Amino acid sequence: MALKLNGENGDASQWQNSSMSNDLSFLLARVNADSIASGNSALKRLGLKARSYAVLSLVCDDLQPSQRDLAEFLRLDPSQVVTLIDELEGKQLVMRQPDPSDRRSKIVIPTSKGHTLRTEAEAAIATASQQLSKSLTAEQRKNLASLLRTLAFS
Amino acid sequence: MALKLNGENGDASQWQNSSMSNDLSFLLARVNADSIASGNSALKRLGLKARSYAVLSLVCDDLQPSQRDLAEFLRLDPSQVVTLIDELEGKQLVMRQPDPSDRRSKIVIPTSKGHTLRTEAEAAIATASQQLSKSLTAEQRKNLASLLRTLAFS
DNA sequence: TATTGTTATACTCTATAACTATA
DNA sequence: TATAGTTATAGAGTATAACAATA
Numbered sequence: 001m002a003l004k005l006n007g008e009n010g011d012a013s014q015w016q017n018s019s020m021s022n023d024l025s026f027l028l029a030r031v032n033a034d035s036i037a038s039g040n041s042a043l044k045r046l047g048l049k050a051r052s053y054a055v056l057s058l059v060c061d062d063l064q065p066s067q068r069d070l071a072e073f074l075r076l077d078p079s080q081v082v083t084l085i086d087e088l089e090g091k092q093l094v095m096r097q098p099d100p101s102d103r104r105s106k107i108v109i110p111t112s113k114g115h116t117l118r119t120e121a122e123a124a125i126a127t128a129s130q131q132l133s134k135s136l137t138a139e140q141r142k143n144l145a146s147l148l149r150t151l152a153f154s
Numbered sequence: 155m156a157l158k159l160n161g162e163n164g165d166a167s168q169w170q171n172s173s174m175s176n177d178l179s180f181l182l183a184r185v186n187a188d189s190i191a192s193g194n195s196a197l198k199r200l201g202l203k204a205r206s207y208a209v210l211s212l213v214c215d216d217l218q219p220s221q222r223d224l225a226e227f228l229r230l231d232p233s234q235v236v237t238l239i240d241e242l243e244g245k246q247l248v249m250r251q252p253d254p255s256d257r258r259s260k261i262v263i264p265t266s267k268g269h270t271l272r273t274e275a276e277a278a279i280a281t282a283s284q285q286l287s288k289s290l291t292a293e294q295r296k297n298l299a300s301l302l303r304t305l306a307f308s
Numbered sequence: 309t310a311t312t313g314t315t316a317t318a319c320t321c322t323a324t325a326a327c328t329a330t331a
Numbered sequence: 332t333a334t335a336g337t338t339a340t341a342g343a344g345t346a347t348a349a350c351a352a353t354a
Contacts, residue, residue, distance in 0.1 A: 018211075025193045027303060031182060058173075125177065
């Protein structure tokens, strides 16, 4: 074997010489893969995934988003949002409500059950996120979130 | 419509009040989605995608990885690596070479055509990455890469 | 005519199990 | 018995086009 790999992250000292370790898109992809895996794992017992948690969480803020709004914000196709809302509505976590000012559009609002589950899910995600970024100091974590937020909303 | 959205990133001032804008996993997912889209777009004319570029780039470093090594590093299933190497080999960008010390294993090495394309692809990705992170200063960009590297290799 | 939600569909990505050849 | 690569297959995720209702 050309490369000796140890542990779940392999032999970092070998790979850190690779050109990819300076590649922002690669680093994002790899860290995101780990993040989704840890998120899905943490949310499993609640019957949610990273994706459905994001929708539920957004709906539970007081933004009253339409399905279109959710699609744009979460970088999803509108048809995917249909499926996600179907799921959450089937579990009585959210409800579709026609927008009085535009009857084509449907506003998504949370149920009390949805609010409750969201609170639990938020805690589960916080723990998973803490675990994921345990190699960073609290300040570094804040800094990382701030930089990503700038990229996300620029 | 409950939320007014303008431009490709929507109305940031509205969404930045949402709970998700503090959620590391969400921020990673969204920025990664933009990164893959811009990467794929930049690589399209070269017949590559973000994924195949990562493999080619790694192979073009002098690490002589086995397919197993690539799978572990890129967080891919070994069967996915088969497909990726098949593609790259079909385009004569890389070659499979049996490992003399373990004939079960195959080392992947670049062709000169592979090296050439990798150089072009590297430039394309650099431009796309620059574009993606144009809202950050050079120092912030370095800082972001450093933080992500810590997470990726911790 | 354009847009929202919806459905259907196909395409990509990812995960699993089984097979072969080696160790 | 265990591991690397391979194959087949199914499941999840994503993208596209078309349709009904509404603007």
